[in-house]
Amino acid sequence: MSGIKDRVAIIGMGCTKFGERWDASSADLMVEAAYEAYEDAGIEGKDIQAAWLGTVASFRTGQPLADALKLDYIPISRVENACATATDAFRNACYAVAAGVYDIVLALGVEKLKDSGFSGLAVPEAPGADVNPPVPPPSQFALAATRYFHEYGIPFDEGKRTLAQIASKNHHNGTMSPKAHFQREVSAEQVANAPMVAWPLGLFDCCGVSDGAAAAIITTPEIAKTFRDDYILVKGLGLSVGAFGIMRNDWDFTHFPESVRASQSAYQEAGISDPRREIDLAMVHDCFTITELIIYEDLGFSPRGQASADVAAGTFTLEGDLPVNTDGGLKCFGHPIGASGIRMIYEVYKQLQGNAGPRQLQKADLGLTHNLGGRPGSFTCSVALFGTRE
Amino acid sequence: MAGIAAFGGYVPRYRLGAATDGWNSRAERAVANFDEDSVSMAVAAGLDCLAGRDRGLIDGLLFATTTPPYAEKGCASIIATALDLRRDIFTADITDVLRAGTTALKQALDSVAAGSARQVLVIASDNRQGAPRGEAERNSGDGAAAFIISRDDVIAEHEGHYNITENMMDVWRSAGDPFVRSWEDRFAIEEGLERILGDAVAGYMERQGISARDVGKLALYAPDGRRHTQLARQLGFAPEQVQDGMFGRLGNTGTAFVPMLLAAALEDAAPGQLVVAASYGDGSDVIGFRAAAHPGNGQGSHGVSGYLNSGRALDSYETYARWRDVWVTDAASRRPQAQSPSVSALWREGDRNIRFYGASCNQCGFVQYPPQRVCVKCQARDDSTPLRLSDRPGRVFTYSMDYLAGTTDTPLVIAVVDFDGGGRALCMVTDRELDEIKIGLPVEMSFRKLRVVNGIHNYYWKAIPRRAAD
Structure with missing residues (x-):
């Protein structure tokens, strides 16, 4: 098993403005993201030999990508893997290049959520007996928050304050991201006092529901050298799918095993033994503030039960030891589900190239992205690692 | 006589x-x-x-x-x-x-x-x-x-x-x-x-x-x-x-x-x-x-x-x-329209949904709900015994109170229930006062009507705080 480390490179990326894109159809979003990536890479659509389209709720096939970009007669696959969709589309594209089947491929994630007429997340489900409790995403993660507070003896107000600091940090980062859905400061007090959505999580503990698209052009390192010097290398790709639902009564609800497994396999591939010290920045799946808190521990950034102390110490701010969600995260950049993973890669790519504008980190050589889809007990988690050229 | x-x-x-x-x-x-x-x-x-x-x-x-x-x-x-x-x-x-x-x-x-x-x-x-x-x-x-x-x-x-x-x-x-x-x-x-x-x-x-x-x-x-x-x-x-x-x-x-x-x-x-x-x-x-x-x-x-x-x-x-639907409130209309339950799925799942059967693995004894073909603990295939959970008491392991789930009694209390003797299920909690909901709350199961869609009265089990004399 040789792994993916240093076998594929990104030579171009694009990302639309995320948000309530009443002005744009899904085709518009795909064109916007893809053409930014073409121009960044210095290629044309006809140079693309194969494509992977990530979308959860917008399309069923890869054809709409061909239709929007007029990619005539090349192979296109639609990939769907819950909130890990875009990263998984990217992952499949990487493997095709690493296998030597193609030279230049496109991975593109898109989601058009705001045409549903519903302000929450409305994703149709397959017909069934329809007896399972309606557990919207906020409640799924609220179950973890309740148990996390209980397990570590964290009083409600204190727990809310910690979560509020995470939201406030991401809002601050979002003010420096011109493409983010939300671009205003929100204080920790505002977060903590916001109306409840799913107790103990309030409105500002939840990420935005947005429209958007993001794209990556992937090739081999050898070909990448012919396009640009600052291409970005893939260092590791981990994917873990949970099997146990909530049926295991020996599971604690305070950690997500899928995140642990996916990160460990990516770390192993990349040769990382001390993620807290070695990784310079991380874009993680902060669908809810509690998710980001638990991710700190699952990815090995904080010891179990210690994430709150690291939040208080400012570890994950732009100025901290390990900045997390430098572009505002799902919280503020927004969460068009099928696009989010590649949006995260876009931020890591820009940071590693030194092109992240006012939020540019001083040291950015190794970056991580993390997506968590599904629900507690049944997550699909992807972790990807990216580095600069040696 | x-x-x-x-x-x-x-x-x-x-x-x-x-x-x-x-x-x-x-x-x-x-x-x-x-x-x-x-x-x-x-x-x-x-x-x-x-x-x-x-x-x-x-x-x-x-x-x-x-x-x-x-x-x-x-x-x-x-x-x-x-x-x-x-x-x-x-x-x-x-x-x-x-x-x-x-x-x-x-x-x-x-x-x-x-x-x-x-x-x-x-x-x-x-x-x-x-x-x-x-x-x-x-x-x-x-x-x-x-x-x-x-x-x-x-x-x-x-x-x-x-x-x-x-x-x-x-x-x-x-x-x-x-x-x-x-x-x-x-x-x-x-x-x-x-x-x-x-x-x-x-x-x-x-x-x-x-x-x-x-x-x-x-x-x-x-x-x-x-x-x-x-x-x-x-x-x-x-x-x-x-x-x-x-x-x-x-x-x-x-x-x-x-x-x-x-x-x-x-x-x-x-x-x-x-x-x-x-x-x-x-x-x-x-x-x-x-x-x-x-x-x-x-x-x-x-x-x-x-x-x-x-x-x-x-x-x-x-x-x-x-x-009693004497007043029709706005909250009921905020969620996307519910689709009809699939009658074939209701029929197929009668034992788990209406009888509320879980299963106990014959190899490792692990109790699981709903019953699984492959054991969630030891992966033994097709080797379990049905186990009725409807009359088993349980306790709340964790919970949330959802203000957007679109139920008549907002917030919807959702709890992870651990049954005495094994088994864990995600349950709606009904007949509840918000101030009594806590981790460890003793609950029992109660057969309830979830909703009526397409003229189908869809029944299932919910958890209720145990009905000892209040």
């Missing part, structure tokens, strides 16, 4: 009463939650009656109500499945008249006496609706009672009956009518209730060769407390002979009313006492039971009085109006 081998009751948790904002009566009444109906309450009373007993001995189920959720499609079959009864039993819905409960008792007694069944479960349950602010709304209550009619091991022996059938238009509800209607009160009481019930009780006593003083307890129908007292006096019974009608606490529970009075009378019956049930509606059924040497019920059942004593005041009439 046929008789009653066990009995049980059910009264919903909530009460409209003095503590209910906007309730215009001093009298209290029991009110079904938004997710309860005659079927779900019947299951609760059936569980109460079956507690600690062998369900495999039940050969038939008769369900009496005037409020069946379906006009075409049996309800007894839903109840029998939820109660995990055998498949080779007979069932029937006996409906449309307030004396259906005693009619069902008589049918069961006849079956058992004839030898066509060993044990028959009889359940009467009703949640009739009066028009907003009207007398029927004030005086009605919701509840259920259940009896096992058996040939052997009876705690109260059948002792005669008398029936009257008379076509009488005093109280009625046409197909499609939401609310009960009635003719002028004086006519209904004098020419209906007093005359017919009087004839029926007198007819029973004459047939049995007894007089009023031979009756230990009379479980007597009446629409309200004043009429109840008046009628009993007219019939020649002293107040201590009349089973407390629980007026001002329970309310008139329709078809279930006399059966609930009978169950309450049996809770306290002295050995050898004659208990007489007298119902009313298009005539009357009068049935007598003589309490055996040890008349009490088995362990583990709440009974009518246990449930009646574990009530909570509903906060406001507005909540009640929302529960």
